[in-house]
Each structure stands twice: as structure tokens, then as C-alpha cells.
Amino acid sequence: MKTPLPLTLTLPLAALIASPALADVNVYSHRQPELIAPLFDAFTAQTGIKVNTAFVDKGMLERLRAEGKRSPADLVLTVDIARVKEVVDAGVTQPVDDPVLIAAIPANLRDPNNQWFALSTRARIVYASKDRVAPGEVTTYEDLADPKWKGRICTRSFTNDYNVALTAAYLAHHGEEATKTWLEGLKANLAKKPEGNDRAQVKSIWAGECDISLGNTYYMGQMLADPEQQEWANAVRLEFPVFEGGGTHVNISGVAMTQSAPNKADALKLMEFLVSDAAQEIYAETNHEFPVKADVKRSDLVASWGELTPDTLSLEEIAQLRPAALKLIDQVDFDG
Incomplete structure (x- = not known):
């Protein structure tokens, strides 16, 4: 050897x-x-x-x-x-x-x-269609449950680690009842059943299947470096939503x-x-x-991509709340 x-x-x-x-x-x-x-x-x-x-x-x-x-x-x-x-x-x-x-x-x-x-x-942010979503239209995570987004949101499975962590952060900010309501509202706004990875959601925006999606920031860099995915990346911009009273997850x-x-x-x-x-x-x-x-x-x-104001929640607290977050995701049958 x-x-x-x-x-x-x-x-x-x-x-x-x-x-x-x-x-x-x-x-x-x-x-x-x-x-x-x-x-x-x-x-x-x-x-x-x-x-x-x-x-x-x-x-x-x-x-x-x-x-x-x-x-x-x-x-x-x-x-x-x-x-x-x-x-x-x-x-x-x-x-x-x-x-x-x-x-x-x-x-x-x-x-x-x-x-x-x-x-x-890495920030968990919103990818937004350049053509169908106005700049600054997405401001908070809480806003994603607003009925104005009905049929316009794509996401990967919410039992994925990235989305469980986001839900745990929401739980830390707002408590169990509000988090369950948020998950129900977000699910009601989905354009299709959760599937694929973060980059697949951007492809769906490019294809006109939805207008916004959740994703990690670094995927934009990866898509721009991939000739087959550059067109997807160029169809969207990054928006940095924050929690009410907090920052970006x-x-x-x-x-x-x-x-x-x-x-x-x-x-x-x-x-x-x-x-x-x-x-x-x-x-x-x-x-x-x-x-x-x-x-x-x-x-x-x-x-x-824009200015990031990171949330100051302890990641230790987010980690401790993951089981409770996953339980709520299962209760609302988010991926169903």
C-alpha cells in the first residue's frame, strides 16, 4: 500500500x-x-x-x-x-x-x-422566484404559514435534520401550541408533497411548480458551480427570513x-x-x-446573497428540543 x-x-x-x-x-x-x-x-x-x-x-x-x-x-x-x-x-x-x-x-x-x-x-433561508416573488416579500419564518402562500411553497421532507432543527428553533421561540399551528399552516401552503433535497426544490421553482422553498445557503454556491444547475440558481434569489424577535436560523x-x-x-x-x-x-x-x-x-x-443576522439561540437548546419538534411534525403528518 x-x-x-x-x-x-x-x-x-x-x-x-x-x-x-x-x-x-x-x-x-x-x-x-x-x-x-x-x-x-x-x-x-x-x-x-x-x-x-x-x-x-x-x-x-x-x-x-x-x-x-x-x-x-x-x-x-x-x-x-x-x-x-x-x-x-x-x-x-x-x-x-x-x-x-x-x-x-x-x-x-x-x-x-x-x-x-x-x-x-449555514443559514436555512428561503429561495424565492425572481419573477413571481417581490424582493422583501418574505420577511419572517412565521409568515410562511400565511394563506397568501397557499400552493406556492416547496420543501424537502420535514423529518430531514435541517427542517427538524428549524422546527426546534421555532419551538424555542414560540412554544408547542404556536409551533403546531405554524406547521399546519405551512403544510396547507405546500404546492406538492415534500420530496427530494434542497436543490430539487429550487429546480421546482425554476419549473414553475412553486414560488418559494426552504433551503441552506451553501446550495446556491453548489448550483452555480454546476453547469446543469446554473439555470435553476439563476431563477431564484436568497431571502433571509428571521424569527419575530430573533434572527435567521x-x-x-x-x-x-x-x-x-x-x-x-x-x-x-x-x-x-x-x-x-x-x-x-x-x-x-x-x-x-x-x-x-x-x-x-x-x-x-x-x-x-445579502446580509445575515443570525439567531442567537443556543444550538444546545435547539438540539435538546429536536425530539419534541419531531413529535409535532409527526402529529400534523407534515409529509403525508
Whole structure:
């Protein structure tokens, strides 16, 4: 076996444990390899420390549990607060009481016990038809339940993690009764049954099947980079709704150190690098996401989408409310 490059590995478990090349920092990642390779390349260039990545799309928690103290993984990189909390709650991570991380990341974007840290944020916003929706017509999440949108909204399944997190945030702001009413109103406004992913909803707007949809911001960057999807992207603009009395809902990509962490010192160096200005700029440029550090410039493309006023709700609170949010989604049979 050739010595692996510091970009990505998708080796089977036995090879990952046995390979002598994996002696620097080993990362299990939910993130696509091409999205994080530029970050790890920059870290290696700066420090000389190699990063070996196993892309684990499914079964990461089961894998960590099975490996236990013998796990070669130092860090876990994942997306959505639900996945981050799932790993932490399983007891396979450890706290990192590091002043660099604590100073760099706002309190609402990290675990109170320093078990996880956000590295970037993405906003869950509205994609709106340029032709059929006036600029500024979408202002709040609450407004999406207004009958004026009847037959005009598309969305992916509301049991998807992104929509469950949005519902949990609504629940935190307004309580159970108001959230159920909102879900019922939003469902009544759907143009069709929830299906597909966020980009499929933008395609539906382009095709005239609906006028607005919910989606994460970074998908706009991905569609603009795809020749087959550019026409969809050019048919819409991004609107940044807010909660009444709050801001725009954001979710995260995050990092946690595993309980085993065989290369703890170098893993901590990588964590600190990921919240540095240089790494945050790479996140912003490569992944079309928002830096967690307020003083780091957004990419020109992301900045062109509009001004983001992120909600200040603790993501820990949103994570705790996910079961209750999912229960309400099931009660109204949103996807039915």
C-alpha cells in the first residue's frame, strides 16, 4: 500500500488501524472529502502534520463504539447539530478546555462543556422566484404559514435534520401550541408533497411548480458551480427570513475530539487551526458557508446573497428540543 496523501482516505477499518502512515492526525468525517481537503492541505503546509481522513457517511457512531479505546480517530467532523450531539451524547468524545477555541467561537456555537465546537455556519433561508416573488416579500419564518402562500411553497421532507432543527428553533421561540399551528399552516401552503433535497426544490421553482422553498445557503454556491444547475440558481434569489424577535436560523459544521484520540496534541493543533482566520477564510471561499468568527470576511459570492443576522439561540437548546419538534411534525403528518 502506498503512503496515503493527506487529502482523504476511505480505507476499511482494519487497514485504517494497521497502516503505519496514520500516525499524525486521523479524522472521521461526515463532510465530503473535496470540501475539507483544502483546509487539511493548508494545515499540513503550515505545520508539517499530515491529516488522514476517513469519509464515514453512515454508521460513524456505531464505528466509534465498536472501536472503543482502540479507535484510531482523533477528531470527528460532522454537520448539523443533531449529528454533533448524537456523537457527544454517546460518550465517545472528550472535553477540550482550550482558550484559543473558547475565545474564537461564540458561546451559542459551542458546547457548554466544550465537547463540540462549531467551525462554520449555514443559514436555512428561503429561495424565492425572481419573477413571481417581490424582493422583501418574505420577511419572517412565521409568515410562511400565511394563506397568501397557499400552493406556492416547496420543501424537502420535514423529518430531514435541517427542517427538524428549524422546527426546534421555532419551538424555542414560540412554544408547542404556536409551533403546531405554524406547521399546519405551512403544510396547507405546500404546492406538492415534500420530496427530494434542497436543490430539487429550487429546480421546482425554476419549473414553475412553486414560488418559494426552504433551503441552506451553501446550495446556491453548489448550483452555480454546476453547469446543469446554473439555470435553476439563476431563477431564484436568497431571502433571509428571521424569527419575530430573533434572527435567521443557522446550523453548523462542527468538530469534536474523540475519547481515544491517540494523537491528542496534534489533534488540538488542528482544531486551533480550523478556527484561525486563514482556515475560516478557506471555509468561506470553498464551502460557501459563513465563518464562525465575526471578523473574518465572507467570500464575495456569499456576501452578494445579502446580509445575515443570525439567531442567537443556543444550538444546545435547539438540539435538546429536536425530539419534541419531531413529535409535532409527526402529529400534523407534515409529509403525508
